[in-house]
Amino acid sequence: MTTNADADTGVQSPALHTAMLRALELASRGPATGVNPQVGCVIVNAAGDTLAEGWHRGAGTPHAEVDALSKLAPGAARGSTTIVTLEPCNHVGRTGPCSDALIEAGVTRVVYSVTDPGPQSCGGADRLRAAGIDVRGGLLAETGEAFLGDWLVAARLRRPFVTLKWASSLDGRAAAADGSSRWITGAAARLDVHRRRAASDTILVGTGTVLADDPALTARDEAGSLLTEQPVPVVVGRRAVPASAALFDHPEQPLFFDGQDLPGVLADLHGRGLRTVFIEGGPTVASAFVAAGLVDEYLIYLAPTLIGGPQLALGDIGVTAIDRQRRLSIHSLDRLGDDVLIVARPQPASI
Template identity: 60%
Template sequence: MTDTAHRASDTAIEAAMRRALEIAARGPAVGENPQVGCVLLDARGEQVAEGWHRGTGTPHAEVDALSRVVDSSGLTAVVTLEPCNHTGRTGPCADALIAAGVARVVYAVADPGELAGGGAERLREAGVEVTHGVLADEAEDLLHPWLTSVRFGRPFVTVKWASTLDGRAAAADGTSQWITGAAARQRVHEQRAAHDAIAVGTGTVLADDPSLTARGDGGELLPHQPVPVVFGERPVPADARLRQHPAGLLELGHRDLDRALAELHGRGIRRLYVEGGPTLASAFIQAGLVDEYLVYLAPLLLGGPKTAIDSLGIETMRDARALRIHRIETLGDDLLLVARPAKEA
């Protein structure tokens, strides 16, 4: 262990955590594992190695960083998430840090998982100095979908819709292509690829015959494809385009949202993208199961009854669902509003 009088300064620690967050974002946003980054510092606060998690079955960030140094004794490990304390496809990161002789571990947010949590306690028991909470807000934001999924035992639910400025999703004759422009539509494909699964109702499947693939600017399939999940009791037609989806097709055979989310979580789905029309979106909203809203607004006016969201059972202003705007993007002539429930503010 190093002499605590000669260790990385708070400034060096914070800079290392910012770097750890930056490289953590290189890892895949989908799958059961979180995006994690790790930076190793010497006693002078100089970086000697870094690592990040590249996906299921690959070394965790701490192990990746440790593999890049010959002698890690006395170093400080700066990690975006509390080192894990369980054996899955890989061994516990807490034990790897202890075996490597790391003197101090600094992490941003605690691991809320019942199996993986407890790494900090394990490190302290072994005599490793542990500090937590450095840049916790930034780490919470990066890991928000994964942390939400772990804390609630269900997928992080994103509801998306596109509408005119007056909230219409289609014209009176039912036409809706295209409300938004090419830049907004491409952003939707990128968001599909950032989720494990994409949800629609049987009504949308029968009416629109969507493909629900994630595609690039040239129409090519993106490397990751979300699994299409169909809510409802009616079967998907044999000739539906969803039958040809590269990620397969999951038909739930029911519309019980709580049951469905439990089933999806059990299948390893941690991020669910709900894109299946007003009925399904409104059901998720009314049930209080939406973690993030992606609302595309086009500078158009249509009027009429074809609203983007159906009735939510709200009859008075005091019962309105309060949201907070998390981010706003300009996409050509369109806007993307990213909002989350106000209770998370």
Template identity: 60%
Template sequence: MGDAGGRAPLEQAMRRAVELARRGPAWTRNPQVGCVLIAPDGSVLAEGWHRGAGTAHAEVDALSKLPQGAARGATAVVTLEPCNHTGLTGPCSEALIAAGIARVVFAVPDPTPDADGGAQRLAEAGIEVVEDVLRDEVEAAILPWLTAAREGRPYVIAKWASSLDGRIAATDGSSRWITGPAARADVHRRRADSGAILVGTGTVLADDPALTARSEDGELLPHQPLAVVVGSRPLPDDAAVRRHPGGFRSFELADLRAVLDSLWDEGVRTVFVEGGPTLETALLREGLVDEVLVYLAPVLLGGTRLAIADLGIPDIAHARRLDLVSADRLGEDVRIIARPRRAPKED
């Protein structure tokens, strides 16, 4: 599988394809995918992206913007390997073959068993296939979906807001507001990009949260995640979460993996966990957290109301080491994103 024509133009087109991919919804069972069609002279013929389940995939979306035959001899630059199966839509590999595409460039192989094989099908049809162009960058852009597809469960983000000394509430239990408006607005944007928002019954009983995704002026954002509550204690009939516009689920199960499996079956690919510490700790202990998202406020509270409880770590040698992804200032607060350190892959 070749690399004719140099990498630089392909990388430029791939970065544009990533920009296009981000226009699609981040919360569905389908990945965000972008596509750029390039003429033999290097000019851009058309662009496309996937808008969600049941809509045209990125490749077909781009092809649909051209007259019949106009894509013959062109290069398709796609963030994800073109699919090779029929679901709600037909296989993109066959659409590219039928359009007369001469070369297909993609970044990341499709990890789903029923959709992979597109590269092989294209090569069998005589189309030049170039793989792994900006693979690391594209993997970072669609990491939640890729991780979910590879693990067979939703990508789990454990979020909390705390003081510098790790407290999520004052001694009397009050916690509104530890962080400022910029941090809270960021949380709501991330809620809107998630398939579900998960809390324990203790959080609902203590705070009666709405768990909605809202704009800075309080209006509901266009997408609302499914609201999910886990725990054995009964919830009040008038709990705000029962009226959640994105839907409501409750689980009494102690098996958190089973909860995630159930959400996976419903099409949820990203779960945003907002507490409380009992639930966050349980997920961390069971190795079910893929990303830790912490908002640190420059305040000190003292006391015992810690963000995370006992993780069963006997000594510093067994500490859970995380890889720091980013640390950014939001107003007076700091947002930290870290991910569990994975064991290096064996050769």
């Protein structure tokens, strides 16, 4: 299987860079949630003129390459170059293999950015080469990998990309001593959370949060109205949730797990085609995911306030000595009103 390390000087021309950037722009038009990646495609002739463009519009629709080819007359793609953000697939799902479609169209060259990590869908590059097509991988690979982000993590690990969010005071408290926590952060931070909820496939909390706060777990706008996109509520824990709980009014059907097997929970969600999990549970759930090494990204909303007391944002995460601390890398730092949002990701384990 071809990897991004196979990139070579044969794909370094400015024209190909421009075409790949355009393909990434096209890819961004597709849905950013669900099991399928966002993919864009540009087909150019020998002179570098664009013949057709395409992108994937979601599960069950033509893939980007087929979408682009469909806009050309029979035979018009013969001798052309296809630039695509992800290695063409080589399997039959709801649609046929893109590799076969490109071969049948008579393209002579395929340039892609990121290698497909799917065990079933990969292998398109090898299939194309076997048919005599010049294939080059790794063009703008770093940009392509960053663009595909959570989808790549989900595809490689066979589980959803997990984001853990909490809001806390500067001294790390997520609530006052009596458990009250509304509101530590300001309106701008809370609005940002709702935007991120809407961009996630699922929102996950523990039964403790449901019983204590009775959250709706919906994504809402500034006026309190429901946003168009809503995450699927996921609740983990053994305690019973009353039928009167607000989450049962959620537009999406809630999912319940006992929480004893967190990798199993994530595997189940992945099997349902859910690729992102947004954790908003309390310290018990948050600490369990951190301790299990299942968090891919941290969203920490810090408010300029001091609370003190026992209600920490995290509990025991298995750090028994300072040399076992869990180091993070700061990905971004943003001001939201009076609050600060820190986006951090785990550092790769040292060898």
